[in-house]
Amino acid sequence: MRTRIIVKFVGVAYGAPMSPRRTTATHVATGHRVTRQRSIVAEALGRERVALSAQELHERIRAKHQRIGLATVYRALETQVTDGTATRLERPGHVYAYAACAPEHHHHLVCGRCQRVEDVAEEVMRPMLRSVREKHDFQVDHAQLDLYGLCTRCRPQA
Ligand SMILES: [Zn+2]
Ligand SMILES: [Zn+2]
Ligand SMILES: [Zn+2]
Helix, strand or coil, rough: CCCCCCCCCCCCCCCCCCHHHHHHHHHHHHHHHHHHHHHHHHHHHHHHEEEEEEHHHHHHHHCCCCCCCHHHHHHHHHHHHCCCCEEEEEEEECCEEEEECCCCCCCCCCCCCEEEEECCCHHHHHHHHHHHHHHHHHCCCCCCCCCEEHHHHHHCCC
């Protein structure tokens, strides 16, 4: 996505030719803007107890920050996934959902109905990983291993 920025303090208008000095100023301004937008996205995601798609988070952010576009939200979320402050989860139909997360290695329980995400410690997964290894001589790559199902609130009570 192409982004155009008006840097008011050096008087650059839309489409004005870029002198080297102006280019530098624009880059600085872009950096600040990106940082601010990323922190808006990170805060919005951090408030949620459920996993949200980029589009759903964008809809929530837009009420307060009209100028943040969907592509910006998506990029900010992917950056968080890369630096370990968010996790990327699957939804039916090849849609990604995101949840704020701690960078330490752990797994998730994801409710397919209410989208609630719960962290699972390694010791819960360890017996399963070990028995797959023993019975199948197969080492599971559990860098990205999340369990999808229904939480207690969403399950019909027997
Ligand atoms: Zn997590
Ligand atoms: Zn649920
Ligand atoms: Zn693990």
